[in-house]
Amino acid sequence: MTAITEKTLTDFVYAEARMLDEQRFNDWLALFTDDAYYWMPLAHDQQDPKLHTSLLYEDTLLLRVRIERLNGQRTFSQQPKSRCHHLLQAPSIEAFDADKGEYTVRTAFHYTETRQDKQTLYAGWATHQLVAVDGVLKIRQKRVDLVNCDAAFGNIQLFM
Template sequence: MSTRGYSDRHLIDFVYAEARLLDERRFQDWLDLYTEDGYYWMPLSPGQTDPIMEGSLMYEDRLLLRVRVERLAGQRTYSQQPTSRSHHLLQQPTIESDHPWHQPDQGQYVVRAAFHYVETRLDQQALYAGWSTYELKDIDGALRIRLKRVDLVNCDAALRSIQLFM
């Protein structure tokens, strides 16, 4: 672990860069941002605290994320012919220094960003709104995502199939 701390600007820029990787369909580069024990979590109910004992829209470890990334790149993924596209519009991320996991002296940071996310394919377009909370960890001098939690405003609604990553 690096002994240097990260400035607020560095943490904020990391979140913007992560969203850009997704919008540019650079899914392998995005996956490389995750720790080996990292998770991508999208709760099914407002205020959900447990992804294991309660159902989630998504709760995927790095292996499942890799499978999804490979599927998105596959030539036989008919649900992606033509491919879906996305656009993230982020409010400036904030550093959540009161979060219990946020411990800069341990190389652990928590950043939160409200978003509007558009996913489109052919003549269908869906707009989602919510906020993402990132638990970031310094691994050998580079920030990595330990957990990305995506809370949708309407998480408990009947949602159409989400093809990409928010």
């Protein structure tokens, strides 16, 4: 891979959202480092996922289990399958350290999840902590902050 640029980072975020919209969950999971986390805080400005309750705080093992459930033929709660759509603002580069190969990208989004006649809209910000691993960008942590994170939610079936 050539040198990582701001365009490389923003293209990565757009490609990741498209994978989710296309339900390419195994390809999406391959974007994560082995020690990565997918985090959705329960409170605004929450700083610690371990000392405070979160909506989601999943390592790659838990993500893999969710993906297997979503792909399973006997997952009756997903027949028909849920679908989603990401509408992203232009990502902003929050941190860029080429020497360490560490980058932070923040993106405001609207996310729609639908199944049968039910459609739910979420709005928030995704913060990707990215690292270069052997010249390839990987997600070390994806944090999804919902505008109404402290609301009562039904089941969020897919990934934002």
